Amino acid sequence: MARKFTPKVVTANDLLDGDVIYLTATNEWSRDHADAQLIEDEALAEERLAHAAGDFARLVGPYLADAVAGENGPEPVHFREAFRTRGPSNYNHGKQAEA
Amino acid sequence: MYKYNEFDEAFVRERNRQFANQVERRIDGTLTEEEFRPLRLMNGLYLQLHAYMLRVAIPYGTLDSAKMRQLAMIADKFDKGYGHFTTRQNIQYNWPKLPEVPAILDALADVEMHALQTSGNTIRNVTSDHFAGAAADEIADPRPVAELLRQWSTDHPEFQFLGRKFKFAVGASEHDRAVLRAHDVAVQIVKNDAGETGYKIFVGGGLGRTPMIGKVLTDFLPAKDLLPYCEAILTVYNTLGRRDNKYKARIKITVHENGIDEYRRLVDEQFALIRPTFSGVDQEMLKEIEGHFPAPTYINAPLDAYDAAYEADPVFRAWADTNLSAHKNDNYAIATISIKAHGETPGDATSEQMRVMADLAEEYAHNELRISHEQNVILPHVHKSNLPAIHARLKEHGLATANFGLISDIIACPGMDYCALATARSIPVAQEIALRFDELKLEHEIGELKLKISGCINACGHHHVGHIGILGLDRAGVENYQITLGGDGSENAAVGERAGPGFAYDELVPAIERLIKGYLEVREDASETFIQAYRRLGSAPFKAALYPDATKKNAA
Incomplete structure (x- = not known):
C-alpha cells in the first residue's frame, strides 16, 4: 500500500525582509499560515513547489512543510513551523508583534 | 587599536x-x-x-x-x-x-569594521583572549598576531574556497581563556628555555558533531616563521582535506584520519617549500601592527574610593568579588560587564546599553572594550578608583549582574528562536535556568560553573566544553535536551560525556537543579568546584542525581 501523503503547504522567506511567507491557492504569497493552500496530493505539491521556485525574484528557499487543516485554515504540524508562524520566544518580535 | x-x-x-x-x-x-x-x-x-x-x-x-x-x-x-x-x-x-x-x-x-569572511568556507574572524593586553598572566599582547593573521587571511586567494569554514584563535598565557584547543588552528604565544618568544601551535580542535581537542603540532615555532607555517598548515588541509562529505571536511577529521605525526610531516615538507618565498615583509608588518597596540598610559590615583565602596556597599562588593579579574597593573582591574542579567537573553545588549558601555570606556577605561567568547563585554583597563562610579552607572542600565563565571553566566546559541539550523530552542532554557538559580539564591554558593547550551549538534553554544553542557535536539517532533558532564574549555580541555537519556523541555530545569544539589552534597567543601568534584568522583554521583529513578531501580 502506498504511504499516506501528509498534507503540505509551500513556504519560503520574502526576498526583501526575510519574513516567512506561504503560497495561497490563488498564487499569492501571504504572511499568514492560515491563508496557505493546503495541498493534499503529492503530485500537486511538487507542482506548487515548482511554481514557487519560478518566483525566485521575490522569495528565498521555498519548500514543502507538513500542515494540517484547522478551524481557520491550515496549521503547522512541527514545532519549527509553529515558531515560524510567530517569531522568537525571547522578544515580542516578528509576526507575533504584528498580529 | x-x-x-x-x-x-x-x-x-x-x-x-x-x-x-x-x-x-x-x-x-x-x-x-x-x-x-x-x-x-x-x-x-x-x-x-x-x-x-x-x-x-x-x-x-x-x-x-x-x-x-x-x-x-x-x-x-x-x-x-x-x-x-x-x-x-x-x-x-x-x-x-x-x-x-x-x-x-x-x-x-x-568605523573600520566589516562583515567579510564571517561566513562561508574561509578563514573566519580571528578570535583571541578577551583579557588581551590586560591580563596579569600573559606573555605578550596576543592581538598583534591576531591582526597579522586577519590581514593574511582576508581575501587570501588560496583560501577562499576551503573544504569547510576555518577558525583561528590566539592566546598568550598558560591559562586558556580563548578555548584554543577547540579551534582548527590555535596559536599560543610562549617563551622557550632560552627566553625567546615564539608560538605553540595546536591543530585539529573543534566542536560540532565530532568534537575533538586540538593536538600540538609544534611546541615552539620561532616567531618569524608564523605566517609560512600557518600557510603550510592550510595548504596541506586544502589539498588533503576531504570534500566528499561535508561532515568529514573539517581539519579535525583530516588530522584525525591521517594522524598528527603524518600531518606534521606534510606541514614540514610544505613549510620547507614556501619558507623561502617569505621575504620577511610579514615581520615588518607585524612590527608596525604592534605599534597600534600600545599599553594604556596608566593613571596614578589613590584607591580610597574603591576601598570605601568595597567596605560600605555589599552590592558593589559582590560585583567586585565576582566580576573583576587581575590586571597586570596592581592598581587596575579588568571588569567584566555581564550581559546575562537573570532572565535576559545571553549575549544580547540593547543600543542604550551599548552606548552606556561606550561612555564608560571613554570616561573611565582608556577607551577600550572587549567582547568575550562567553558573550560578555569587558572593560580591560580600569583604575580601581573608577570602579564604584562604573558600577553605579551599570546598575542603572541592567548591566551590574554579579554572575561572571557562575551558573547563570550561560553561553547559549540563538537556537530555534532564530537559527535555521537549530533543532531546539536554547535561549528560553538559559533564561529559565538563570531565573531558577537566582530564585534559589544559590549561585554564589555553587561557585565557578560553566554551563553551555547549543540548540543543535553544530555546537555554537560550546556545550561539549561546558562543565555542564546542554544539547537541544528534535526527538520525533518534540524538543529534547541531552546533558553532558565534565567538559572543559580551558588549558585542561576535555569533551563532556553524555550523562544519559535526554530530558523533555519541562523536565530540564528540575534536572539541572537536582544535578547541582547533588554536587553540593558531594563536594569536599566550598572551594571544590563542580568540575573538580566531577574529576575526583567520576560521573556516578552526578548521574545518580540526574536520574534518581534509574538508581532506585538498579538498587531494587
Missing part, C-alpha cells in the same frame, strides 16, 4: 561597492538565489527562520567607544534596537532588510 591604512580602507569600500551591486542585481531578478547565496555569505549575510541576519566581525573582540556607538546606531536605525554578541566575538543583527544591508556595511566601514 589597529587603524586602517589607505589600502584597508579602499579594500573594504570596494568590497562594499561590489556587494551593493550584487544586492541590486538580486533584487531586480538578474541573480538567482543560488548565484547570490555564496556572495551574501561572503559578506556575513544569512537567512534565518524569521528574517535575514548580518554577522559583523569584531576582530579579536576589540572595540573602542566609537565602534560600539556605531553598533548601537546600526541597531537603532536598521534593526530592532539590540544586537547579539556571539561565541566567535562577532555581533549579529537579527532583523536587517536586504535592500538596507549595503548601507549597514558602509556604516561599519565608517
Whole structure:
C-alpha cells in the first residue's frame, strides 16, 4: 500500500525582509499560515513547489512543510513551523508583534 | 587599536561597492538565489527562520567607544534596537532588510569594521583572549598576531574556497581563556628555555558533531616563521582535506584520519617549500601592527574610593568579588560587564546599553572594550578608583549582574528562536535556568560553573566544553535536551560525556537543579568546584542525581 501523503503547504522567506511567507491557492504569497493552500496530493505539491521556485525574484528557499487543516485554515504540524508562524520566544518580535 | 591604512580602507569600500551591486542585481531578478547565496555569505549575510541576519566581525573582540556607538546606531536605525554578541566575538543583527544591508556595511566601514569572511568556507574572524593586553598572566599582547593573521587571511586567494569554514584563535598565557584547543588552528604565544618568544601551535580542535581537542603540532615555532607555517598548515588541509562529505571536511577529521605525526610531516615538507618565498615583509608588518597596540598610559590615583565602596556597599562588593579579574597593573582591574542579567537573553545588549558601555570606556577605561567568547563585554583597563562610579552607572542600565563565571553566566546559541539550523530552542532554557538559580539564591554558593547550551549538534553554544553542557535536539517532533558532564574549555580541555537519556523541555530545569544539589552534597567543601568534584568522583554521583529513578531501580 502506498504511504499516506501528509498534507503540505509551500513556504519560503520574502526576498526583501526575510519574513516567512506561504503560497495561497490563488498564487499569492501571504504572511499568514492560515491563508496557505493546503495541498493534499503529492503530485500537486511538487507542482506548487515548482511554481514557487519560478518566483525566485521575490522569495528565498521555498519548500514543502507538513500542515494540517484547522478551524481557520491550515496549521503547522512541527514545532519549527509553529515558531515560524510567530517569531522568537525571547522578544515580542516578528509576526507575533504584528498580529 | 589597529587603524586602517589607505589600502584597508579602499579594500573594504570596494568590497562594499561590489556587494551593493550584487544586492541590486538580486533584487531586480538578474541573480538567482543560488548565484547570490555564496556572495551574501561572503559578506556575513544569512537567512534565518524569521528574517535575514548580518554577522559583523569584531576582530579579536576589540572595540573602542566609537565602534560600539556605531553598533548601537546600526541597531537603532536598521534593526530592532539590540544586537547579539556571539561565541566567535562577532555581533549579529537579527532583523536587517536586504535592500538596507549595503548601507549597514558602509556604516561599519565608517568605523573600520566589516562583515567579510564571517561566513562561508574561509578563514573566519580571528578570535583571541578577551583579557588581551590586560591580563596579569600573559606573555605578550596576543592581538598583534591576531591582526597579522586577519590581514593574511582576508581575501587570501588560496583560501577562499576551503573544504569547510576555518577558525583561528590566539592566546598568550598558560591559562586558556580563548578555548584554543577547540579551534582548527590555535596559536599560543610562549617563551622557550632560552627566553625567546615564539608560538605553540595546536591543530585539529573543534566542536560540532565530532568534537575533538586540538593536538600540538609544534611546541615552539620561532616567531618569524608564523605566517609560512600557518600557510603550510592550510595548504596541506586544502589539498588533503576531504570534500566528499561535508561532515568529514573539517581539519579535525583530516588530522584525525591521517594522524598528527603524518600531518606534521606534510606541514614540514610544505613549510620547507614556501619558507623561502617569505621575504620577511610579514615581520615588518607585524612590527608596525604592534605599534597600534600600545599599553594604556596608566593613571596614578589613590584607591580610597574603591576601598570605601568595597567596605560600605555589599552590592558593589559582590560585583567586585565576582566580576573583576587581575590586571597586570596592581592598581587596575579588568571588569567584566555581564550581559546575562537573570532572565535576559545571553549575549544580547540593547543600543542604550551599548552606548552606556561606550561612555564608560571613554570616561573611565582608556577607551577600550572587549567582547568575550562567553558573550560578555569587558572593560580591560580600569583604575580601581573608577570602579564604584562604573558600577553605579551599570546598575542603572541592567548591566551590574554579579554572575561572571557562575551558573547563570550561560553561553547559549540563538537556537530555534532564530537559527535555521537549530533543532531546539536554547535561549528560553538559559533564561529559565538563570531565573531558577537566582530564585534559589544559590549561585554564589555553587561557585565557578560553566554551563553551555547549543540548540543543535553544530555546537555554537560550546556545550561539549561546558562543565555542564546542554544539547537541544528534535526527538520525533518534540524538543529534547541531552546533558553532558565534565567538559572543559580551558588549558585542561576535555569533551563532556553524555550523562544519559535526554530530558523533555519541562523536565530540564528540575534536572539541572537536582544535578547541582547533588554536587553540593558531594563536594569536599566550598572551594571544590563542580568540575573538580566531577574529576575526583567520576560521573556516578552526578548521574545518580540526574536520574534518581534509574538508581532506585538498579538498587531494587
